Amino acid sequence: MAIAERWRRILAQQGAELWIRRLRDYLKGDLSDLSAAEAEDVAKIANQFVLDSRGALYYLSRAKPNRPRDQAEMLRLVVPRSLQADLLHLSHEDFQGAHQGITRTFERLRREYYWPGMYADVERFVKECVDCVTAKGAPPNPWPSPGNILATRPFEAVSMDFVTHLPKSDRGNVFLLLFQCMFSGFVICKPMSSTTAQEVAEAYMDRVFQRFGASEMIRHDRDPRFMSEVFAKFREMLGSRQRDTLAYRPQANGQQERSVQTVIRAVRAYVAEPDQSDWDDQVEKLM
Template identity: 75%
Template sequence: MYADVDRFVEECVDCSSGKGRPPNPGPSPGNITPRQPFEAESMDFVTHMPKSARGNTFLLLFQDIFSGYVMCKPMSSTTAQDVAEAYEERVFRSFGASSLIRHDQDPQFMSEVFTRFRDLLGSRQRATLAYRPQANGQQERSVQTVIRSVRAYIAEVDQSDWDDHAERLMFP
């Protein structure tokens, strides 16, 4: 009976025309394929974190697009100046300037301050399309993994030590 139903559905004109063709995912337009580690970095904020004992409520993630290596910086504010300083501390001091920085359209990343900082580094900047997180899917997936990992390691019920654990989990 299963074979009969399967054959009927395959031969049914209404069934095949109603479904349409399966999507061909292929590479996303604007995909970045670096040739070496730390040639291209992506960055994103984890927001809505509970206030830590050190006053941090944000977690800025940096990810090497080539290797997937993730670095983080707990932050108390998200100004463009703070983002530039965090990049300099976490990425530039250890690995040098990336030739490309990918990010979403957060105002901090699109600001004149950050653009000038990027120009000083000699890096290009590429923002993903608005409301399209899959354009930076590797980074968005890392955000989920980091949040889950941090929550698993938090010792206190009020979660005021999350920033300490986040730094340890990322092997800075």
């Protein structure tokens, strides 16, 4: 849809919704269609809205002491009811939306758009999303694990894991290797077509060591690919020491498990969709 046509549609749909039309008329100084009582009601909220040069209505977010994020998002387009379903779908279900949860979907929407009751609408939409219900399954065990490692600086300790059984990309990748800083939670990912010890070592060299230096500790999940002699020698060369998770359990490394689940949920939700074979180009946007 061309930009001019998109704005024509937005303006037309704003004008078709009574409360928005009254606000636009009031802000233009046109009170001819408003009764005294209606004008009084509109005046109570008019200072929260502005018109742009096209006549489109925007909500004016003012910075609040407990919401400093509003300082960076002053104008949010007012969305009439007729267009809300489209935006909910795009914000939650396109690849960058990635079928995220209620809070992330809401925050993505509220950066640019406004309508009354937005959070409740997002909550209902996400809870009723069929793809999310089938892809997410049961939530992970929320209890903490005794196996966590406390890092004191960025990339002092790195946790590694694989996401497997991903749809084959145009480049032939079917695995995703994750490196997570256990101090900051920062995640680096590397799509891969195979998972030999040599390739894992090279990925660590390229994505972590050359950017942040050697980690003092590398944590894994007792997977044999991390136990190979080649990778063990590589860790030894960097001065890293090996530590297994304690009596492996799915939540043994809480941060890493949540990151893995985020990627799995996002990609699984798109396995059945067409034209998703470029997931390895897009996956960093999911982290």
